[in-house]
Amino acid sequence: MSDIILHHYWESPYAEKVRRILGFKRLAWRSVIIPMIMPKPDLTALTGGYRKTPVLQLGADIYCDTDLIARTIDRLHPEPSLFPDAGAPLSYMLGAWQGELFWLAVRTVGASAPVFPPGFVEDRATMIEGGLSIERAIRDAPAQREQLRAKLDLLDTHLRERQFVLGARPSLADFSLFHPVWPIKMVPQTTAMLEPFAHLRAWMERIEALGRGEITEIDGKEAVEVARKATPRTEKRADPAEPNGLTPGDHVEVVHDSFGRDPVTGELVASSVHEIAIRRRDERAGDVVVHFPREHYMVRRV
Ligand SMILES: N[C@@H](CCC(=O)N[C@@H](CS)C(=O)NCC(=O)O)C(=O)O
Missing domain, CATH: 1.20.1050.10 (Glutathione S-transferase Yfyf (Class Pi); Chain A, domain 2)
Structure with a gap:
C-alpha cells in the first residue's frame, strides 16, 4: 500500500477535517505544505489544475475533495470506521x-x-x-x-x-x-x-483528543518525484449505468460546479456512482490518475 501524502496548509479548515480523520484512524502520513494562494506548481503538476486544499496522494493516484478523500482513507483503513x-x-x-x-x-x-x-x-x-x-x-x-x-x-x-x-x-x-x-x-x-x-x-x-496522526514533513518536489516513480493503481472500470454513456478511454473534463472552477482534463479510466478517475500525463509527475467525487462535480466529454 502506498504511503499517505497530504498536500495542505495548516490554516485550512477542510485540511483540518482530513488531519483529524487521520488522527482518528491513528495513521502515519507525510505532510506537504502547499502555498495558500496561487501559483501552486507542485500541486497542479499532480492534479492537472485542481488547486484546492487539501489533496491526497497515494503514489501516482491523486484524490481531490475531502468527500472522496474520506471515502478513500476509510476504504484502505477500515478500522475504526468513519461510517x-x-x-x-x-x-x-x-x-x-x-x-x-x-x-x-x-x-x-x-x-x-x-x-x-x-x-x-x-x-x-x-x-x-x-x-x-x-x-x-x-x-x-x-x-x-x-x-x-x-x-x-x-x-x-x-x-x-x-x-x-x-x-x-x-x-x-x-x-x-x-x-x-x-x-x-x-x-x-x-x-x-x-x-x-x-x-x-x-x-x-x-x-x-483524537490527535492528527503521526506526521513526517516532505516537500512538494519530493511528492512529485514519488508520483513519477510510481504507477497508478486504478484499474479500468466502466459504469454500465453511467447516465451520459461515458466509457473508459473517453476524453473528459472535470470541473467543480461552483467555487474554484479550474478544469482538469484527461482520459476516463474508471467511473462509478460516487467517483470518477481520469488519467493524464505530466512533464514532471509522469502518468497520474486524478480522482474526483461525482456530487458537486461536472464531467463533460471534450
Ligand atoms: N469541496 C472541497 C472544498 C475545499 C476548499 O474549499 N478548501 C479551501 C481551503 S479550506 C480552498 O481550497 N481554498 C482555496 C485554496 O486553498 O487554494 C473539499 O471538500 O475538499
Missing part, C-alpha cells in the same frame, strides 16, 4: 450544511481579525464566479454573524443528547462539522462566540 451504524449517507447529506457553516465561519472570522495574508482576497476572488465584493462582504458581516450563531446553536442543541453527531461513535459527520467551527475557536477575536455553547465545546475537545 458506523450505516451512517455514510447521512454524513454525506450533511455535507451541504458543512459548506454553509464553512462560508459563514470564514467570513465572520475574516471580518473580525486580520487573518488573511496579502494577496489572499484577490486570489479567492478569482475562484468565485462574478468575483468578490469587499463592500458587500463588509455590509453583510453583521447578518452573517447572526446566521452563524443560529447554526452553532443548532449544533450545540443536537450535541446535548449525543457524544458525537450521529450517536455514540465518531463518524465523517463529526469531522465535516468540526472543521468550520475550528477557526472560530482558534482566532482569539472570535473564540468568545463559542462561549454559550458548552456541548459544542465539549464535542470539539473530544475530536481534538
Whole structure:
C-alpha cells in the first residue's frame, strides 16, 4: 500500500477535517505544505489544475475533495470506521450544511481579525464566479454573524443528547462539522462566540483528543518525484449505468460546479456512482490518475 501524502496548509479548515480523520484512524502520513494562494506548481503538476486544499496522494493516484478523500482513507483503513451504524449517507447529506457553516465561519472570522495574508482576497476572488465584493462582504458581516450563531446553536442543541453527531461513535459527520467551527475557536477575536455553547465545546475537545496522526514533513518536489516513480493503481472500470454513456478511454473534463472552477482534463479510466478517475500525463509527475467525487462535480466529454 502506498504511503499517505497530504498536500495542505495548516490554516485550512477542510485540511483540518482530513488531519483529524487521520488522527482518528491513528495513521502515519507525510505532510506537504502547499502555498495558500496561487501559483501552486507542485500541486497542479499532480492534479492537472485542481488547486484546492487539501489533496491526497497515494503514489501516482491523486484524490481531490475531502468527500472522496474520506471515502478513500476509510476504504484502505477500515478500522475504526468513519461510517458506523450505516451512517455514510447521512454524513454525506450533511455535507451541504458543512459548506454553509464553512462560508459563514470564514467570513465572520475574516471580518473580525486580520487573518488573511496579502494577496489572499484577490486570489479567492478569482475562484468565485462574478468575483468578490469587499463592500458587500463588509455590509453583510453583521447578518452573517447572526446566521452563524443560529447554526452553532443548532449544533450545540443536537450535541446535548449525543457524544458525537450521529450517536455514540465518531463518524465523517463529526469531522465535516468540526472543521468550520475550528477557526472560530482558534482566532482569539472570535473564540468568545463559542462561549454559550458548552456541548459544542465539549464535542470539539473530544475530536481534538483524537490527535492528527503521526506526521513526517516532505516537500512538494519530493511528492512529485514519488508520483513519477510510481504507477497508478486504478484499474479500468466502466459504469454500465453511467447516465451520459461515458466509457473508459473517453476524453473528459472535470470541473467543480461552483467555487474554484479550474478544469482538469484527461482520459476516463474508471467511473462509478460516487467517483470518477481520469488519467493524464505530466512533464514532471509522469502518468497520474486524478480522482474526483461525482456530487458537486461536472464531467463533460471534450
Ligand atoms: N469541496 C472541497 C472544498 C475545499 C476548499 O474549499 N478548501 C479551501 C481551503 S479550506 C480552498 O481550497 N481554498 C482555496 C485554496 O486553498 O487554494 C473539499 O471538500 O475538499
